[in-house]
Amino acid sequence: MEKERHIRIFDTTLRDGEQSPGVALSLDQKLEIAQALARLNVDIIEAGFPVSGPMEFEAVRRIATEVKGPIIAALARTHTLDIDQAAKALEKAEKPRIHVFTSASKVHLQYMLRKTEEEVLEMADRMVRYARRYVDDVEFSAQDVMRADWEFVKRLYEVAIEAGATTINIPDTTGYGTPQEYGALIRRIRDEVVRGGDVIISTHTHDDLGMATANALAGVENGAGQIECTINGIGERAGNCALEEVVMALYVRRDWYKAYTQINTREIYRVSRLVERYTGMPVPPNKAIVGDNAFAHESGIHQDGVIKHRATYEIMDAELIGRRPAVLVLGKHSGRAAFKKALEDLGYKDLSEEELKKLFARFKEIAEKKGPLSAEELQALVESEREPTSHFFQLERVQFFSGSGLLPTATVQVKTPDGERLATHTGDGPVDAVFKAIQEAIGLRPELELYRVEAITGSTEALGQVTVRLRLGELQAVGVGVSPDIIEASALAFLDAAGKLASGRATRHPPSIEEVHRGV
Secondary structure, three states: OOOOOOOOOOOOOOOHHOOOOOOOHHHHHHHHHHHHHHOOOOOOOOOOOOOHHHHHHHHHHHHHHHHOEEEEEEEEEEEEHHHHHHHHHHHOOOOOOEEEEEOOOOOOOHHHHHHOHHHHHHHHHHHHHHOOOOOEEEEEEEHHHHHHHHHHHHHHHHHHHHOOOEEEEEEEEEEEOHHHHHHHHHHHHHHHHHOOOEEEEEEEOOOOOHHHHHHHHHHHHHHOEEEEHHHOOOOOOOOOOHHHHEEEEEEEHHHHHHEOOOOHHHHHHHHHHHHHHOOOOOOOOOOOOOOOOOOOOOOHHHHHHHHHOOHHHOOOOHHOOOOOOOOOEEEEOOOOOOOOOOHHHHHOOOOHHHHHHHHHHHHHHHHHHHEEEOOOHHHHHHHHHOEEEEEOEEEEEEEEEOOOOOOOOEEEEEOOOOOEEEEEEOOOOOOHHHHHHHHHOOOOOOEEEEEEEOOOOOOOOOOOOEEEEEOOOOOOEEEEEEEOHHHHHHHHHHHHHHHHHHHHOOOOOOOOOOHHHHHO
């Protein structure tokens, strides 16, 4: 019987994932995501690219210092400064890894690195050895391998292994490969480069042609021992291989792949929602594993089958990834004890008395307006209230009127550090009027880059969640508001983001690898 292999999960949500257009995470958000990834039990967290700026360096340093369990990796080009900064950021890590990368394809060498193959080979050898002076665990990557010449790829990875690389990563940087091609490349590297040694082969696949997960799994079938991926598949352009997809594919089809991960699958849904909320990138309803419809059944035939036996149309249980197929309902007549028990059943067992008091008061306020809350709505309420907010501006009152033939008008009363401010404004619609009134009240006029409304459940009485992203010069911030009233939720989200801009808690979008290469 074929022996099952342990596949390491290398999560790069905080590095490659944050390079998604429009995403900029604060230090607190990065730290919270890293702690969630540790609870998920990933093997490696790629915390960031320290040389790209002071905020990125500090994020890697804090994660390396405070997050225990996984290996903490920092990215570095084949430059001594990059490696020095990575090593410095990782000084307090229990298990540090320096991830050194260069490029392999002719187009990259000609236009990005502007170096010959021999120069790249010499740099790879020297910089992997340099990184080994700091840490025993060095990963080496060569970008755009799928479009590179095989003989150069082979020499490059042989040089890296000889210099001391313990993991070699094979990035399909542009999402160009097919499962057959990528699997064959991994097998060839296994047979002709690694040749039975202890070096781990890693996959890093992008989804430009919709094949990132399939390519990563083809890599596993052909000898890869590590998968690089992100929560919800976020990342550059069309994104990366999605962690939840490869993990559950290996779990459900363990009979086929003869491989397993050490992931705590029951944390998958919670970390997915966390990343969705902090990045402002919505998970499509039909997204595998974590989408709203992933365990939903509308067809009469499907409903009949699932009622008789869930296995007729479900290949895994929703509970396995931390979701609840049954609806948990609490209403305005529910007491504090029932509320606390419902939250414990949802996994929130570490709430302080102060947090519980605040959440219960907010719950009663919402339940009075909209009626009972489902399990998903309770979870959204808890997560939105627990998210660190600026509290710089507070909404005291919002009032608006609009209708056919009427000019939408809004009045807001906002508590600011300088006292309460009242403002009235008109707009193209009620939300536009509210936003303009808020801008007048707080004396700040940021640009609205994203406005997204979600119903937590499918009911017309559903709790609404609004996400906004504001930009003020080079600064940007994401705000979230939750309320049964969408206009109120919009005002709360706008003030949350504006407060971050005004209080110095906003972020600058980190430069991409390509921008760093160009000296941006």
